[in-house]
Amino acid sequence: MKKHLFLILFTLIFTSIYSQHKIKEAFSEKTIPFVEIYSENGNLIGLSDTNGNISSDLENKIYSSKTKSLTFVNSTYKTTEINIETFKNTPIISLNRIVTELEEVVIKAKPKTYKYLKLKGYFRSIQINEDRPHYFIDGIVEYYISLKSDKIKMKIICYRSFENKSISQLSKNFYFMVAGVPIFNHFTKYKNLTNEYNLKPENNENILVFDKKENIEKGKITKSNSNSNLQLEIISKTNPKIMKLFGMESDFNNYTINTIYNNDDPAKMNFENIIYFKEIRSYDIKRQKKNEFQKVEATHEFFLLEKEYTDEIKSKEFDSPYTFKRPSDFENNYWENVDNEYFQSIPKSLEKYIKENLILIEK
Structure with a gap:
């Protein structure tokens, strides 16, 4: 009797944490971690967990947002949009993997004894304040990475900047702005990753990433199409980073990275093999007296x-x-010619919101 009561109690606790929704790869049993879920208004409602589950808390946020449609985004899968009724009646959300051709990025010089690795590419960044897109910037950037020290310098070649002027900052004197060009996280290098995390092979295609201190699953390395894909949750709501400075308090409660390499050997995950990098950040901020x-x-x-x-x-x-x-500085439509196999347009709902509510900052 006690055993049955324990099983019932365990089931109730488990179902209170997780909803019935899970995100998987189409025609496969592979779950997809850290899938971004956007509303029809372009705001980021939340992410699936390391096993592709949509938590009950996230499900409640989805329903309370009263959105009529949802867009699911993950860098290695085709962006998918469904209406809310389909979501309610579909426990398994299926995404189609991006199929890439086996070709390499053109290298202009062979790596012998050179001092720097130069990576040139397209970047884009969006900042959402209180569920409304506030800033959007994209452009062309060049990174110069020292092959000796791994120190990175960057130069923005051209860019567009957009702002939603209907959204206010904390005050006239307190600004919190993180939209811009990212710097590659040091965990994108295999050596640094293994110093902080334990890697446990799940099968021939997947390697699970566990935190060494608490032995909690924090991410996954997936091998596909002769590429490797690292998805890693570095900061989470269960262990946020609290910062207090200049009268402001910042609760940094989510930091997730997604990196794709043009090599299927995890030991060769490094700056030289990066072909795509993404990070997602989430903060709760306030003036300390508020x-x-x-x-x-x-x-x-x-x-x-x-x-x-x-x-x-x-x-x-x-x-x-x-x-x-700011202001914007560009001469051609560089955003129309992004020659990268993993490039996808931003969600249509987000694109529509930017077009209708954000203004291009011109000279």
Whole structure:
């Protein structure tokens, strides 16, 4: 009798944490971690967990948002949009994997004894404040990475900047802005990853990533199409990073990265093999004397276009990461010609919101 009561209690607890929804790869039993879920208004409602589950808390947020449609986004799968009624009646959400051709990015010099690795690519970043897109910036950027120290310098070549002027910052004197060009996280290198995490092979295609201290699953390495894909939750709501500075308090409660490499050997996950990088950040911020927090979310992406080894850096001036530059500075429609196999347009709902509510900051 006690055993049956325990099983019933365990089931109730489990179902209270997880909804009946799970996200999987189409025609497969593979679950998809860290899938972004957007509403019809373009706001990021939340992410699936490391096993592709949609938590009951996230499901409640979806229903309370009163959105009529949902868009599911993951870098290695085709962006998928469904209406809310379909979501209610479909426990398994299926996404189609992006099928890529086996071709490499053109390298302009062979790696011998060069000083720097130069990565040129398209970047885009959006910041969402209180469920409304506030800033959007995209452009072409060049990274110069020291092959000796791994130190990174970056130069933005051209860019567009958009702002939603109907959204207010914390005050006239307190700004919280993280939209801009990302810097590659040091865990994108295999050596650094294995210093902090344990890697446990699940099968021939997947390697699970566990936190060494608490032995909690934090991500996954997937091998497919001769590429490797690292998806990793570095900061979570269960272990947020609290920062207090200059009269502001920031609760950094989600930091997830998604990196794709043009090599299926995890040991070769490094800056030289990166072809795509994305990070998702989530904060709750407030002025310390205020009681209410403001939710801020941001995504940053980089799509590799060219890779080159060089002994010199032509640029003398460099830009800072996560900086929203203004006014816009561009001459051609670079965003229409992003030659990267993993490039997809932003969700239509987000694109529509930007077009209707954000203004291009011009000279």
